[in-house]
Amino acid sequence: MKAPSVFISYSHDSEEHKAWVLRLAVDLRERGVDATLDQWDLVPGQDVTSFMQRGILDADRVILVCSKSYVEKAEGGAGGVGFERLIVSSEVVQKIDTKKFVPLVRANPMEPRIPRFLGPRLYIDFNDDATYEAKRDELLRELLGVPANSKPPLGVNPFSSELPKDAEPIRVVEPTGIFRVGGRLLDEPWFDNQCDGAQAGMARMGLGGSMELRFGLHQLVSKSQLDLLNSIRKSQVHTFGWPIGAVLENNDEYRPRPYADGVRAKIEIPKDSLLGRQTYDYWAARQNGDFYLLQSLFEDTRGDKLIFFNTRIVRVTEALIFASNFYSNLGVPPEATLSIRVSHLGLAGRTLSSTGGRLVFPRVCHEDISQSEIVVVLGKIRETIVDDVRRIVEPLFLLFEFQEFGAEIYEDIIRRFIKGEVS
Numbered sequence: 001m002k003a004p005s006v007f008i009s010y011s012h013d014s015e016e017h018k019a020w021v022l023r024l025a026v027d028l029r030e031r032g033v034d035a036t037l038d039q040w041d042l043v044p045g046q047d048v049t050s051f052m053q054r055g056i057l058d059a060d061r062v063i064l065v066c067s068k069s070y071v072e073k074a075e076g077g078a079g080g081v082g083f084e085r086l087i088v089s090s091e092v093v094q095k096i097d098t099k100k101f102v103p104l105v106r107a108n109p110m111e112p113r114i115p116r117f118l119g120p121r122l123y124i125d126f127n128d129d130a131t132y133e134a135k136r137d138e139l140l141r142e143l144l145g146v147p148a149n150s151k152p153p154l155g156v157n158p159f160s161s162e163l164p165k166d167a168e169p170i171r172v173v174e175p176t177g178i179f180r181v182g183g184r185l186l187d188e189p190w191f192d193n194q195c196d197g198a199q200a201g202m203a204r205m206g207l208g209g210s211m212e213l214r215f216g217l218h219q220l221v222s223k224s225q226l227d228l229l230n231s232i233r234k235s236q237v238h239t240f241g242w243p244i245g246a247v248l249e250n251n252d253e254y255r256p257r258p259y260a261d262g263v264r265a266k267i268e269i270p271k272d273s274l275l276g277r278q279t280y281d282y283w284a285a286r287q288n289g290d291f292y293l294l295q296s297l298f299e300d301t302r303g304d305k306l307i308f309f310n311t312r313i314v315r316v317t318e319a320l321i322f323a324s325n326f327y328s329n330l331g332v333p334p335e336a337t338l339s340i341r342v343s344h345l346g347l348a349g350r351t352l353s354s355t356g357g358r359l360v361f362p363r364v365c366h367e368d369i370s371q372s373e374i375v376v377v378l379g380k381i382r383e384t385i386v387d388d389v390r391r392i393v394e395p396l397f398l399l400f401e402f403q404e405f406g407a408e409i410y411e412d413i414i415r416r417f418i419k420g421e422v423s
Contacts, residue, residue, distance in 0.1 A: 007055035010065035074115035145406030197280040198294035207296035209346035235325035334379025363400040370396040
């Protein structure tokens with residue numbers, strides 16, 4: 001889904017006021033909101049009334065910067081603000097409960113704070129410059145659909161004599177319960193052996209946070225080590241940078257090695273390397289199609305005790321695309337099913353944030369591990385990728401004091417990643 005579009009309506013009270021509105025518009029665009037503003041979208045010779053009309057009607061949301069002068073012009077029907085009032089009031093009358101229009105109060109300590117035609121709408125008060133960033137983030141949460149306080153689920157009446165009905169869990173993603181000859185799929189000794197070795201490597205480097213992937217086909221295949229390596233090479237997704245299943249063939253220390261049961265690669269980048277960051281990456285592909293990966297968290301190269309919500313969405317999206325590529329390149333038929341488990345480790349004490357620190361949620365995780373497992377049909381992975389990514393990462397985000405994100409957030413980040421853009 002595209003970024004939410006916003007039209008900003010305001011009055012040209014002074015150069016200082018115009019500069020303040022410009023700052024707000026820039027802040028919104030830099031944080032994922034497609035803001036339209038006359039200062040950069042309206043050019044000499046353009047029909048001003050058409051610009052205002054199309055801007056208000058076409059935008060997902062309309063911000064009204066209600067300064068004292070703006071309210072007076074709206075009440076008196078004067079100037080461009082008066083014209084915009086006609087359009088806005090028409091939409092408000094047609095749909096009285098619309099949330100399209102968001103009033104911001106700025107440089108207006110008097111009553112009424114907002115034009116009367118808007119009715120008793122809740123506004124965001126920007127009068128105090130000292131609270132600008134807090135109010136801006138409050139506005140961003142509304143526009144991006146990321147509320148600071150999510151409504152908790154409805155509980156069961158403790159005094160009712162009726163037994164509660166069983167409900168299908170929608171967020172808790174449990175082990176799939178698929179068994180093979182070696183035991184429960186994804187818990188077979190091969191996976192645990194890879195995990196033990198990789199965790200030892202992480203410990204040697206003093207790294208704590210990691211993402212673990214386990215893929216397993218429900219119908220076994222038999223592939224040579226060369227088949228596995230060639231499929232890994234073709235399956236990498238380079239949008240994010242360091243890909244899942246990294247193959248460094250020009251470095252003898254880190255290049256993949258053949259083993260009796262498949263192929264493995266271990267990449268340990270120390271702090272004093274040319275990259276300037278300490279990372280650990282281990283992956284293994286088995287002849288029967290099983291795949292394992294343990295990778296240190298990207299966030300630990302950017303700060304201490306952080307988790308970036310958009311990076312986690314991107315990484316899980318990449319994992320599903322990699323799985324689709326890997327098994328398709330091995331010649332596995334599209335109707336084949338597989339189990340995918342994604343685990344995040346070393347979470348305790350981390351704070352939820354975003355890449356670049358543009359959004360920081362004061363929510364700390366008290367659990368150390370998040371684990372989700374799903375079953376997918378190989379040929380439908382790309383078709384169901386948004387829902388599957390959400391199923392995997394929602395339990396992770398809920399550990400940060402019940403943090404949730406709207407469906408449009410997932411849709412936007414995932415679709416942009418698929419197009420080659422990183423959020």
